[in-house]
Amino acid sequence: MGRSLRSKVRRVYAGVLALVLGLVVAQYAALSTIETRLQQGDVVAELLQDSLEMRRFEKKFYSSREQGDVAAARDHAEAALDRVRENEVALARHASPGELEALQASLERYRTGLGEYAGLAGEQREQRVESIRNAGGEASLLTKVLSQRERENLRRGIQVSRTGLLVGTGIVLVLVLLGGGWLARRILAPLRSIEDQLWSIAAGNRNRMTAPTRDRELVSFARAFNGMLDELDARQGDLRRSERLAALGVLVSGVAHELNNPLGNISTALQLVSEEGPHGDVRLVEEWLQQAEGETARAQNIVRGLLLYSRQQPHAPRREECRPLKAILEGTLDLVRATLPVDRITIRVDPGVQVSVDPERLQQVFVNLLRNAFEAGGEDVEVRIQVQRGRLEDLHPGPGGHVVGDLVHHGADSTPAVRISVDDDGPGISDEALDHVFEPFYRGREEGGGSGLGLFLAQEIVQDHGGAIGVSRCPLGGTRFQVWLPCECGGRS
Numbered sequence: 001m002g003r004s005l006r007s008k009v010r011r012v013y014a015g016v017l018a019l020v021l022g023l024v025v026a027q028y029a030a031l032s033t034i035e036t037r038l039q040q041g042d043v044v045a046e047l048l049q050d051s052l053e054m055r056r057f058e059k060k061f062y063s064s065r066e067q068g069d070v071a072a073a074r075d076h077a078e079a080a081l082d083r084v085r086e087n088e089v090a091l092a093r094h095a096s097p098g099e100l101e102a103l104q105a106s107l108e109r110y111r112t113g114l115g116e117y118a119g120l121a122g123e124q125r126e127q128r129v130e131s132i133r134n135a136g137g138e139a140s141l142l143t144k145v146l147s148q149r150e151r152e153n154l155r156r157g158i159q160v161s162r163t164g165l166l167v168g169t170g171i172v173l174v175l176v177l178l179g180g181g182w183l184a185r186r187i188l189a190p191l192r193s194i195e196d197q198l199w200s201i202a203a204g205n206r207n208r209m210t211a212p213t214r215d216r217e218l219v220s221f222a223r224a225f226n227g228m229l230d231e232l233d234a235r236q237g238d239l240r241r242s243e244r245l246a247a248l249g250v251l252v253s254g255v256a257h258e259l260n261n262p263l264g265n266i267s268t269a270l271q272l273v274s275e276e277g278p279h280g281d282v283r284l285v286e287e288w289l290q291q292a293e294g295e296t297a298r299a300q301n302i303v304r305g306l307l308l309y310s311r312q313q314p315h316a317p318r319r320e321e322c323r324p325l326k327a328i329l330e331g332t333l334d335l336v337r338a339t340l341p342v343d344r345i346t347i348r349v350d351p352g353v354q355v356s357v358d359p360e361r362l363q364q365v366f367v368n369l370l371r372n373a374f375e376a377g378g379e380d381v382e383v384r385i386q387v388q389r390g391r392l393e394d395l396h397p398g399p400g401g402h403v404v405g406d407l408v409h410h411g412a413d414s415t416p417a418v419r420i421s422v423d424d425d426g427p428g429i430s431d432e433a434l435d436h437v438f439e440p441f442y443r444g445r446e447e448g449g450g451s452g453l454g455l456f457l458a459q460e461i462v463q464d465h466g467g468a469i470g471v472s473r474c475p476l477g478g479t480r481f482q483v484w485l486p487c488e489c490g491g492r493s
Helices: 004-066 067-086 090-091 101-119 122-204 215-277 283-312 325-338 359-377 406-410 456-464
Strands: 345-348 382-392 403-405 416-424 468-473 479-486
Touching: 004 067, 004 090, 004 122, 067 090, 067 101, 067 122, 090 101, 090 468, 101 122, 122 215, 325 359, 325 382, 325 416, 345 468, 359 382, 359 416, 359 456, 359 479, 406 468, 406 479, 456 468, 456 479
Parallel strands: 345 382
Antiparallel strands: 382 416, 403 468, 416 479, 468 479
């Protein structure tokens, strides 16, 4: 199994942390460099101050002739000379080759000249003054040059640090965006895939969830969710069996009553044959025997239909050869004849319309629809069953209804199809119930009006056949259920 989502998040987090730390370290180094240059700037500034002070006291001496001014000028010269010697490495960063040696030499001449000035007289003193001035001017000029270069280097260093900060921040942002994109592809995209699969399953897709990646969390989630779906399917199967047994109980009582008629007719026909005796009218005997045989076949069909109806069916429908839809619908009436007023049910279907379906399961759909119509509207309700065959584009439902099934929502308009409409003139259906009638355990009627599984099972059977089922209000009142089935069988349309 691949890495987990947690490890991916940790890697991205560690990468961002490393980038931020790298940026901090780089800026710390840049600030340390600036701090060093500021310290060097202090040395240059103090050196410049010493050179200015020694020249000031020198000029003051020329006007006042006080020996204290000479001593002060000499002290500042010695301080400047000591500063150059102590910070020679730092000052060399701002000096051209030979400039520091020249500065030291000029300061040496300046200090020596001031020291010898008091012992000279006349022309020698004048020559020494000129020498002192030249040495002092040269020292002051070199010191000013160093100060300007130091400021320029400091300004350049600040610009470099600022540019480095901007570039470093930009690199960090780009890498964070790239990391975020990578994280989105590795985490958000799989989560969106899972979300799409969940919506598809919620819409009725029976496919199992597949993990979009091999991350442990997603694989475990997909397995757990699929396990839940398997458990729901198993529970749903139990509910189907329960609903089938409930419907079977109703049918058994009706079938038992329905069998009395053919059995009574058989008994009467056999009694008549017995009364005729061996020398009776042969034609009448044959007629009565044929009647008994026909009633026997009728009873067999009733029992066979009951057995087929009660049989557990797989999810995939049992398809047979093309069979007349009219026979399937009339067979449905035979199943409910004893429990529902079939004289109030009208069927309009072309005998040539044929479908390839599991007839017993399709009959279960119409049994549930008819039971729903009479339970909702009462025994006085009238039910009309109409069948139309054509292209799907001509059989689409009208507005205002609720339809489930891919045949209507995603089927090609040119698909051959059959639409069976079951209309009643009962009280109709409310707007809030339209979107819920096919949900399991939903009961739009009052307590005691059914288990709430009949229409749910009906829509499952129809969708297992690749069809669709819908509900809406009839234009003239009542409720209309429509069933769409793909129809590749021939026959008149």
